[in-house]
Amino acid sequence: MATMKQVAARAGVSISTVSHVINNTRVVSDDVRQRVLGIIDEMRYIPSAVARSLKNDKTHTIGVLVPNSSNPYFAELIRWIEDAAFGLGYNIILCNAHGGAQKQTAYLRLLMEKRIDGLVLVASGADDEQDLLLRHETVPIVQLERALPGLDADLVLAGQEEGGYQATRHLIELGHRDIACVSGPADLPRTRERVGGFMRAMAEAGLTVAPDRIVHEEFTSAGGHAAFTRLLGREQRPTAVFVTSDLMALGGLCAAGAAGVRVPAQLSVVGYDDIAGAGYALPPLTTVAPPKRDMAELAIELLIDRIRGEHAPLRRTALASTLVVRASTAPPQ
Amino acid sequence: MATMKQVAARAGVSISTVSHVINNTRVVSDDVRQRVLGIIDEMRYIPSAVARSLKNDKTHTIGVLVPNSSNPYFAELIRWIEDAAFGLGYNIILCNAHGGAQKQTAYLRLLMEKRIDGLVLVASGADDEQDLLLRHETVPIVQLERALPGLDADLVLAGQEEGGYQATRHLIELGHRDIACVSGPADLPRTRERVGGFMRAMAEAGLTVAPDRIVHEEFTSAGGHAAFTRLLGREQRPTAVFVTSDLMALGGLCAAGAAGVRVPAQLSVVGYDDIAGAGYALPPLTTVAPPKRDMAELAIELLIDRIRGEHAPLRRTALASTLVVRASTAPPQ
């Protein structure tokens, strides 16, 4: 790969002149500029960002650490993050935390070695995430959705509790009284807050929630399937269920279908996340839609502000989610 | 951020000694090693991969360019690519081509500046992909699924034509004779080959395909929905349909449900890609499953071989897809 030095030699000018025509950083006579540009083209010279980075101490690269990038929700988020970052001249290094604290630690270490300019952290909130390294690092960090305890970093929230509340209100307003809640593992904060909103709405409406109306399963379609199977097997069935993730809800819909339970006639279902598939479920799923794109853009904005050295105090912004009513909910009976 | 020089000074040794204890690249007396290690820890020194890269001309970073990373199929592929790469010490820079040739060109340029060690290219095959830059670049490239004409690079194929054939055979063996095919835009090679397999199976079975049994739509759930709506509106309905992508098939299932057409009783549906959602569709979708993980691993393996300088001739490997029979297909009537 050609270097600036070679270009300079071929053009019969100094290295610094080449540098200046490339960066438009000082006046260069027109003929020299043309000549240099010609040589650059001819030699297929491409400046080295790594050399530049060494000099400027900036890589224009940001790390994005998510629990699992193949989960449609994260995949969609990543898509917007990538988009926003690219628009501002940054590249994304994609990292899957999936694989435990060990992989995560290794990853963070690597990212620090690569001198990323910043990090977007989408923590699952699992207990094994108390990574020490993180708290000692100096790179700007923006957390999405979930604040790691002890980590001082800007934060973009999506009102999980409020979302759960909205979803449940919708069901209550439809006339449901016996409402169940299907959620992920009890120790995941994301899920816990959503369930919190559910409980608040129920309590507020004077509705009691029997212990067997709350069921925890894996945060996957398989988990949702299992949860619904369990729930629908009870002698007394709920008339509606709030599911804390679309992935689980889709699995639930599948289980309901297999069990001959018609949605929404016999059972209303509300999901959470508004992943692309939700709109084409059978029936199309009513769900809580976090403002993924706005969240991604805001996160990148905040991060790049920090990177550029804004010395603002810690910011935590909460964006509102909206309920998207589709065809999986209806009044009971 | 601390530097090696500072560590050396603090430890009262030379820079090269520090380098050697870090890289275990020559014998160092135990006390010196311990002292240096101590200081490193104390100063939170983290070596700079960018300085290293400048020296070694290796970044341990590979670019992954896909049409759209939020599409579940690509998202799943990416997940495995990331996994395989990480396992071998490489990071992934994620790039969405989505946005046209312009963005793509800009991206490739950036990747070259960043001196990625290699590129995994998942081309959509759209016409605007004839990127000139590519053919002149010297980075190792592995193409997944689709060979860009004129680009000499290793290639990992997934037998699209064969997959379409298998899917159609399945339908024929079930007893269907009037089989339709719903596919993406006619100009996308990926789709075209799958349709090719369909045509071959039909011809081989002596079945004719009326022109109105082939319908093209957007490569999305919305497209699938539209296609099915159109197809089911015909006075004479097909008894089965092969859809060239699960995303479209899911949209189709949704349309069928809305139109009161029962699957598989009245209509059998086969999809393609085996995305996670397919297994939990209503009914669970019979589909062709490309070996995503194997493809990803093979691609990374080939790429890293090249990066390490293996001077092998161009390799094209075709992996076989398998038909996953679930509940969306049955004998006619």
Added chain:
DNA sequence: CTGTTAGCGCCTTCAT
């Protein structure tokens, strides 16, 4: 067993 030194490719003062 340890230190000195010459770059890797680029930017950027300081001269001219």
Added chain:
DNA sequence: ATGAAGGCGCTAACAG
């Protein structure tokens, strides 16, 4: 309007 030269952080000869 253009050059020369130092240095970003690290590795790898080359010398002791």
